[in-house]
Amino acid sequence: MHDLLQLYPPPTTSLPLERLYLEHPLHRLVDDATALVYSNFITSLDGRIALPHPGQATHGVPAAIGNARDWRLYQELAAQSDLLVTSARYFRQYAAGEAQDTLPVGNDERFADLRAWRLDQGLNAQPDIAVFSASLDIPAVSLQAYRTRRVHVLTGNGADPARMDALRAQDVEVHSAGAGTNAEGGQAIRLLQNMGYRRIYVIAGPSVFYTLVRAGVLQRLYLTLAHRILGGEDFDSLTWGSELQPAPQPRLRSLFYDAYAPDDAGQLLACYDFPAAIGP
Ligand SMILES: NC(=O)c1ccc[n+]([C@@H]2O[C@H](COP(=O)([O-])OP(=O)(O)OC[C@H]3O[C@@H](n4cnc5c(N)ncnc54)[C@H](OP(=O)(O)O)[C@@H]3O)[C@@H](O)[C@H]2O)c1
Numbered sequence: 001m002h003d004l005l006q007l008y009p010p011p012t013t014s015l016p017l018e019r020l021y022l023e024h025p026l027h028r029l030v031d032d033a034t035a036l037v038y039s040n041f042i043t044s045l046d047g048r049i050a051l052p053h054p055g056q057a058t059h060g061v062p063a064a065i066g067n068a069r070d071w072r073l074y075q076e077l078a079a080q081s082d083l084l085v086t087s088a089r090y091f092r093q094y095a096a097g098e099a100q101d102t103l104p105v106g107n108d109e110r111f112a113d114l115r116a117w118r119l120d121q122g123l124n125a126q127p128d129i130a131v132f133s134a135s136l137d138i139p140a141v142s143l144q145a146y147r148t149r150r151v152h153v154l155t156g157n158g159a160d161p162a163r164m165d166a167l168r169a170q171d172v173e174v175h176s177a178g179a180g181t182n183a184e185g186g187q188a189i190r191l192l193q194n195m196g197y198r199r200i201y202v203i204a205g206p207s208v209f210y211t212l213v214r215a216g217v218l219q220r221l222y223l224t225l226a227h228r229i230l231g232g233e234d235f236d237s238l239t240w241g242s243e244l245q246p247a248p249q250p251r252l253r254s255l256f257y258d259a260y261a262p263d264d265a266g267q268l269l270a271c272y273d274f275p276a277a278i279g280p
Contacts, residue, residue, distance in 0.1 A: 001016065001018060002017070002258075002259070002260045003016055003017070004016070004017050004020065004257065005256065005257040005258075005259075006254070006255075006256050007255045007256065007257055007268075008252060008254060008255040009254065015256075017069055017072065017073070017258065018072065019076070020073060020076070020269075021073045021076040021077050021222065022076040022079060022080065022117065024254075024271065026038065026077075026080050026199060026220075034198075035189065035193040035197055035198050035199070035200050036198065036199050036200065036219055036220065037189055037200045037202060037212060037218050037219050037220075038077065038199075038200070038201055038202065038218070038219060038220040038221070038222065039201070039202035039203070039209055039212075039218060039220070039221050039222070040073075040074055040077050040201070040202075040203065040221070040222040040223075040224075041221070041222075041224070041238055042061065042065055042070050042074075042223075042224040043065070043223065043224070043225060043226070043237070043238065044062065044064070044225075044226055044228050044229060044230045045225065045226070045227060045228060045229050046229045046230055046231065047237045047238070048062060048065075048230045048232060048235045048236070048237065049061065049205070049206070049235075049236050049237060049238060050062070050235065050236035051230065051232045051234070051235050051236075052234055053098070056096075056098045057096060057098065058089070058092075058093045058096065058098050059234075059235075059236055060093075060098065060100060061100060062230055064226075064228050064230060064262060065226035065228055065230070065262055066100075066262070067261035067262040067263075067267075068261070069260065069261040069267075070224045070226075070261065070267065072110070072111075073222070073224070073269065074203075075104050075105060075106055075111050075114055076114060077201055077222060078104030078105050078114075078127065078201055078203070079105050079111075079114035079115075079117055079118055080199055081127045081199045081200065082123060082124070082127055082128065082197050082198060082199050082200075083127055083129070083192060083197040083199070083200045083201070084103055084104065084128070084129050084130070084201050084202075084203055085130045085131075085132065085200060085201065085202040085203065085204055085208065086129065086130070086131055086132075086208075087131065087132050087133065087204040087205060087207070087208050088131055088132065088133035088135060088136070088137060088138050088153075089205065090103075090131075090204070091138045091139060091142040091143070092137065092138070092139060092142070094139075094142040094145075095139035095142040102145050103129060103145075103203075104203075105118065105126060105127070124149075125148070126148065126149050127149070127201070128149050128150040128151070128152070128197070129146055129149055129150070129151045129152065130151075130152040130153075130154055130188075130192060130200075131151065131152065131153045131154065132153075132154050132155075132188070132204060132207075132208045132211070133154070133155055133159075134155060134156060134159060134180075134181040134182050134183075135159075135160075135181075136153065136155060136159050136160055136163035136164065136167060137163070138153065138167065138172075140170055143170060143172065150173065151172045151173065152172070152173045152175060152192070153167055153172055153173070153174045153175065154175055154177050154183040154188045154191070154192075155174065155175070155176060155177070155178070155181065155182075155183055156176060156177070156179060156180045156181040156183055156184075157176045157178065157179055157180070158179070158180045158181045159176070159181050175191055177191050182211070183211070184211070184215065185211040185212040185213075185215025185216075185217050186215040186217055188211075188212075189215070189217040205236055206236050206237060206238060206239050206240035206241075207240045207241065209238060209239055210240055210241035210244075213239065213248055213274075214241060216274075219274050220253075220271065220273055220274065221250055221271070221272045221274070222269070222271050223269075223270045223271075223272065224267050224268070224269050224270075225267060225268040225270065226261075226262050226265060227265040227266045227267060227268075228262065248274060250272035250273060250274045251272060251273050251274075251275070252270060252271075252272055253271045253272060254270070254271045255268060255269070255270050255271075256268070256269040257269075
């Protein structure tokens with residue numbers, strides 16, 4: 001496999017892609033009392049993270065930017081987590097047969113080393129799952145693949161009680177973490193932390209990411225910038241929500257250049273740390 005170039009911090013050095021994020025010190029921010037909340041996205045140069053897919057009802061990661069090298073790093077970040085945060089949209093997309101994949105860590109042979117690594121570290125075979133949902137529209141069929149993991153749903157006090165009961169009847173743990181129908185970011189993360197989760201990997205999309213950034217509880221962002229310009233008028237970008245004021249200022253922690261994907265376009269692999277909580 002081709003090497004990457006480390007651009008920041010200096011000096012510039014060449015290093016392997018495999019294990020790059022596995023050996024990134026995710027533990028640095030974690031102590032016995034605090035959770036590390038981290039996220040990961042791939043975006044085009046014009047800021048698209050998802051576009052409509054031909055013949056599908058839902059958006060997906062554009063084929064022109066998605067690539068196996070980035071996917072490997074996404075899996076390495078998942079391998080280190082004890083909890084994945086996703087959205088009900090993912091479960092609806094899965095039920096419609098339109099999801100990109102099952103939730104990580106992937107069962108693929110390519111990720112066998114990551115599954116073994118988890119066990120060596122004393123982690124569960126797979127991370128548990130937390131689903132953000134206001135509607136509580138989570139098709140039962142899409143939960144079948146995750147019977148061996150704890151599944152939590154984070155919603156608001158005002159969410160439909162009948163749907164809460166129906167989910168609980170399927171062994172889903174439903175938690176209220178907000179005054180309306182939405183979960184609030186700070187309450188949601190406190191709740192997860194109080195349940196003992198310490199490495200919380202956020203792999204939902206723009207609204208969940210926004211919810212956590214706004215509450216000041218996201219601590220680290222891994223961002224792949226694929227060197228392609230996609231256009232399109234109906235797209236998702238990193239965040240969705242009212243303007244953030246003051247605008248958060250994550251600081252660059254590391255930057256790598258990968259010249260080999262997607263195709264030969266190249267991509268930058270950036271990692272940002274957010275300063276201490278800014279408050280909701
Ligand atoms: N390129 C990338 O790296 C990348 C990464 C992630 C996702 N994506 C793509 O981005 C697109 C959008 O993803 P997404 O729909 O999962 O993103 P999202 O905007 O984070 O999630 C949407 C759903 O999450 C629930 N939700 C969000 N915030 C909530 C809150 N505060 N409280 C309660 N529920 C909340 C709602 O579910 P209910 O409707 O059930 O209320 C909402 O419909 C997808 O096409 C996905 O493939 C791309």
